[in-house]
Amino acid sequence: MASFSTSSAKAGSSVGGGGWAKAKHQSAGGGGSTLERIQQIELEISRTQKNKATAKHLGELKAKLCKLKRDMLEPSGGGGGKVAGFEVQKIGDARIGLVGFPSVGKSSLLTALTGVQSEAAAYEFTTLTCIPGVIYYNDIRIQLLDLPGLIVGASTGKGRGRQVIATAKSCDIILMVLDPTKDDAQKEMLTKELENVGIRLNKKPPDVTVRPTKGGGLKFQATVPLNHFDEEVCATVLKQYKMHNADVLVREDVTVDEFIDVIDGNRKYCKCIYVYNKIDLLKLEEIDELARRPQSVVVSVQNKWNYDYLLRKSLLEDFKHAFVLGSSVKQSPQVCGKDHILHDQDVVQIVKLTQAEKAKALHGKKTGTTIAGSNIKVEKKKEDKAPLKS
Ligand SMILES: Nc1nc2c(ncn2[C@@H]2O[C@H](COP(=O)(O)OP(=O)(O)OP(=O)(O)O)[C@@H](O)[C@H]2O)c(=O)[nH]1
Ligand SMILES: [K+]
Numbered sequence: 001m002a003s004f005s006t007s008s009a010k011a012g013s014s015v016g017g018g019g020w021a022k023a024k025h026q027s028a029g030g031g032g033s034t035l036e037r038i039q040q041i042e043l044e045i046s047r048t049q050k051n052k053a054t055a056k057h058l059g060e061l062k063a064k065l066c067k068l069k070r071d072m073l074e075p076s077g078g079g080g081g082k083v084a085g086f087e088v089q090k091i092g093d094a095r096i097g098l099v100g101f102p103s104v105g106k107s108s109l110l111t112a113l114t115g116v117q118s119e120a121a122a123y124e125f126t127t128l129t130c131i132p133g134v135i136y137y138n139d140i141r142i143q144l145l146d147l148p149g150l151i152v153g154a155s156t157g158k159g160r161g162r163q164v165i166a167t168a169k170s171c172d173i174i175l176m177v178l179d180p181t182k183d184d185a186q187k188e189m190l191t192k193e194l195e196n197v198g199i200r201l202n203k204k205p206p207d208v209t210v211r212p213t214k215g216g217g218l219k220f221q222a223t224v225p226l227n228h229f230d231e232e233v234c235a236t237v238l239k240q241y242k243m244h245n246a247d248v249l250v251r252e253d254v255t256v257d258e259f260i261d262v263i264d265g266n267r268k269y270c271k272c273i274y275v276y277n278k279i280d281l282l283k284l285e286e287i288d289e290l291a292r293r294p295q296s297v298v299v300s301v302q303n304k305w306n307y308d309y310l311l312r313k314s315l316l317e318d319f320k321h322a323f324v325l326g327s328s329v330k331q332s333p334q335v336c337g338k339d340h341i342l343h344d345q346d347v348v349q350i351v352k353l354t355q356a357e358k359a360k361a362l363h364g365k366k367t368g369t370t371i372a373g374s375n376i377k378v379e380k381k382k383e384d385k386a387p388l389k390s
């Protein structure tokens, strides 16, 4: 992205210190709104070449940027989901949100999967509120939410963007509905809007522990070689958050952005499936290419193509492993992955890991269920909800 280089000394003084205030005064009328300051820093980051000499400066800019984005989302600006039309109670085993640009077929998909009539039409912004529906799949009860179309700038409040994204943040899984006739810039734009409010798609929380201490400064320890981050950058970021005393333990090769995610908190690590709808408009080769992309499913609501695969892909891949008893395994019970082929009458205990559950040891109730269309008995093991430790 960086098209030209800025020396670290120059960059350091232009935005890090005096230039920062200058940028504020230069702006016309509004006198340096949070949004303008965000844009200034984003510009500065894009202009700064990434190398060892600029790492500390970039870390400082990125930490400032994160704090500003948080400021913009938190106060009176209408963030959060408590807006008429968006107050939908969470029910069922999982909540899935339909996110996408206008008119990609989100409402059509909700109606097709749940039977709830959500108005669909050829004009943009047909849907203006959150419309819930329920899917029963293999006895799992899933709440599916249809949402208004997003536009670029949604995270800064354009359209109903903030309400939509706040609702998306409450989902366990996001189905990003995409137009298969357009290029993948749409995917990047939507991902960026979601990232702006702390949603991380198909990523794991960084393996980093930060423990504030009463004194002693920064104690930094890494158990793996770090290629993008070091103690000095860590100290710069922590200083922005006024954390001068802390024990930091880094167990993976993190970037400064990932480290800031840990410090800034309030991140949502969400599974995302990319749903290319309207594939009836494409040639077979084009469909084939889209279907091979990672985490992607191709569907046509109009022709009722591929719903079952969409649901399997969305839900069953969440099941990390299963204990299988029966004729398909040599040893009963045996731990199996999702590719294991079951025999009729096998008993399966599925261990489903959601974000909040990963951190906690297993203590669970078991509920028996049956996979639709077969005699296979499934026992689902539910784990206690627990807050994530950082
Ligand atoms: N060809 C084709 N058209 C479809 C398909 N699914 C939906 N459409 C059409 O696409 C248009 C938009 O559908 P909607 O369901 O309203 O789209 P949306 O994403 O909910 O739109 P907004 O609520 O405005 O954001 C409608 O005219 C649908 O009939 C499909 O699989 N194939
Ligand atoms: K529409």
Ligand SMILES: [Mg+2]
Pocket (backbone or CB within 6 Å): 106, 107, 108, 119, 120, 126, 127, 146, 147, 148, 149
């Ligand atoms: Mg709609």
